[in-house]
Amino acid sequence: MKNHHLVWLALASLCFGQFLLGQDDGGENxxxxxxxxxxxxxxxxxxxxxxxxxxxxxxxxxxxxxxxNSWGRLLVSFIIIxxxxxxxxxxxxxxxxxxxxxxxxxxxxxxxxxxxxxxxxVGWMVFVIGLFVALTVLNLSPExxxxxxxGVKAATMTIVFWGILRGIDVFAETMMGxxxxxxxxxxxxxxxIQKATRTFLFIVAVILVVQNLGYSVSSLLAGLGIGxxxxxxxxxxxxxxFFGSVSLVADRPFRVGDWIQVGSKVDGDVEEIxxxxxxxxxxxxxxxxIPNKVLANExxxxxxxxxxxxxxxxxxxxxxxxxxxxxDLVEDIKELLREDxxxxxxxxxxxxxxxxxxxxxxxxxxxxxxTAWLAHMDIRQRINIKIMxxxxxxxxxxxxxTRSLQFEGDIAERIADGLVSKSD
Numbered sequence: 004m005k006n007h008h009l010v011w012l013a014l015a016s017l018c019f020g021q022f023l024l025g026q027d028d029g030g031e032n033x034x035x036x037x038x039x040x041x042x043x044x045x046x047x048x049x050x051x052x053x054x055x056x057x058x059x060x061x062x063x064x065x066x067x068x069x070x071x072n073s074w075g076r077l078l079v080s081f082i083i084i085x086x087x088x089x090x091x092x093x094x095x096x097x098x099x100x101x102x103x104x105x106x107x108x109x110x111x112x113x114x115x116x117x118x119x120x121x122x123x124x125v126g127w128m129v130f131v132i133g134l135f136v137a138l139t140v141l142n143l144s145p146e147x148x149x150x151x152x153x154g155v156k157a158a159t160m161t162i163v164f165w166g167i168l169r170g171i172d173v174f175a176e177t178m179m180g181x182x183x184x185x186x187x188x189x190x191x192x193x194x195x196i197q198k199a200t201r202t203f204l205f206i207v208a209v210i211l212v213v214q215n216l217g218y219s220v221s222s223l224l225a226g227l228g229i230g231x232x233x234x235x236x237x238x239x240x241x242x243x244x245f246f247g248s249v250s251l252v253a254d255r256p257f258r259v260g261d262w263i264q265v266g267s268k269v270d271g272d273v274e275e276i277x278x279x280x281x282x283x284x285x286x287x288x289x290x291x292x293i294p295n296k297v298l299a300n301e302x303x304x305x306x307x308x309x310x311x312x313x314x315x316x317x318x319x320x321x322x323x324x325x326x327x328x329x330x331d332l333v334e335d336i337k338e339l340l341r342e343d344x345x346x347x348x349x350x351x352x353x354x355x356x357x358x359x360x361x362x363x364x365x366x367x368x369x370x371x372x373x374t375a376w377l378a379h380m381d382i383r384q385r386i387n388i389k390i391m392x393x394x395x396x397x398x399x400x401x402x403x404x405t406r407s408l409q410f411e412g413d414i415a416e417r418i419a420d421g422l423v424s425k426s427d
Contacts, residue, residue, distance in 0.1 A: 076142065077141070079140050080138070080140045081137075083133060086133070087133025087136075087137070088130075088133075090129055091126050091129045091133075094126055095126055098122040098125070103118055103119070112177055113173065113174065113177045117170065120170070120172070120173050121166060124162050124165050127165075131159060134155075138151050160208065160211055160212055161208070161212065164205075168201055171197060171204070175196070247295035248295045251298060258273065260273060261308070262307045263305050264303075264306065265301050265303050269291060271284050271286055279294065279295065280294050281295060309374045311373075311374065312370060312371045314367070314370065314371065315366075316367050317365065318336070318365040318367055318390060319359060319364055319365075320332070320365070320399045320400060320402055321401075321402045324363060324399040328399055329363060329365075329399075330355075332393060332399060333355055335393040335396070335397070336367060337351065339386070339389045340353065340369050340386065343385065343386060345382035345385070345386075346371060351368070351369045352368035353366070353367050359402075362402030
């Protein structure tokens with residue numbers, strides 16, 4: 004308390020002395036100035052003494068031991084941790100604002116997602132480095148130093164692999180969006196590739212972390228090799244289906260939503276293309292799962308890939324139809340096909356082709372402009388009704404299967420005389 008009062012007294016004397024030196028009133032002022040200088044000199048000496056005592060006291064405090072470390076080392080370590088905390092906040096701010104604004108100006112979607120994903124790993128890396136520096140300031144036992152080095156190595160590798168995994172996720176999401184926009188079939192396998200890569204990197208990370216902690220990984224690697232061989236032998240069918248999936252993606256014979264036919268059993272719309280099998284919704288609304296290995300080795304007919312849909316049919320009229328009426332009827336059918344907007348006009352074929360068993364055959368061959376099943380059937384129905392009206396307009400009749408019997412000899416004479424009925 005005494006020293007405290009002396010400091011304030013010295014400061015007051017300095018201020019009062021400067022005030023007196025600023026006055027210029029003759030001899031009286033000179034006397035006052037001399038007294039002020041004397042007081043100022045007295046205050047400066049006292050202030051210097053107090054500063055010296057303060058330095059000595061702080062030096063004693065910082066040199067005082069706290070276990071194996073002095074208070075000074077502890078304070079420096081605390082300041083480093085505090086600065087690390089501030090640096091981490093600054094890095095987060097830069098990622099959220101400065102870098103984010105830069106990536107928004109680019110047309111690439113990858114960097115827009117990568118910057119937020121890397122904020123966590125980079126922030127924790129700054130924290131680990133700062134914590135390591137803060138701990139190196141302290142005097143610790145050799146066992147603790149070794150444990151800290153191993154812990155920092157493990158933490159650093161974990162954070163690095165964490166950042167790599169986040170980068171893989173961002174890359175997979177970007178490629179997934181790109182594949183969907185471009186209608187690429189490979190988008191169905193991107194999640195598989197992502198999971199396989201993540202699993203592989205996780206195993207590698209665990210092995211490296213264990214190795215850096217000082218443990219032997221040779222037995223672990225040998226066990227993984229034997230286990231991988233056993234899994235491969237046990238999963239031959241699964242691997243076959245997987246490679247079948249890869250071949251389906253490479254060839255792209257169909258995609259989700261297509262109507263496919265495989266042999267005589269599979270006929271329906273593709274609902275899902277999986278890693279092991281493909282699911283097809285049949286026309287009876289049952290769900291059929293076909294192993295991809297089977298599909299890769301079968302002939303697949305994709306009806307949805309048709310640019311147009313064919314109609315081929317025969318129109319039969321009775322033999323009583325005159326030749327001129329037959330000619331006009333063929334021309335009428337050609338004309339109504341040309342006038343229908345649902346008929347593809349590139350190729351139309353209508354011809355009187357055959358003398359059938361019970362009818363005169365007219366071949367009608369055309370394509371509909373749509374491949375959708377319901378729309379195709381509506382167009383086909385509309386055309387058939389127009390053909391029926393054309394047949395009626397020409398006075399002809401649609402033929403149906405009939406059989407004529409001709410009798411000769413005694414039976415014919417008896418029928419003619421009415422002795423025997425035809426039904427008998």
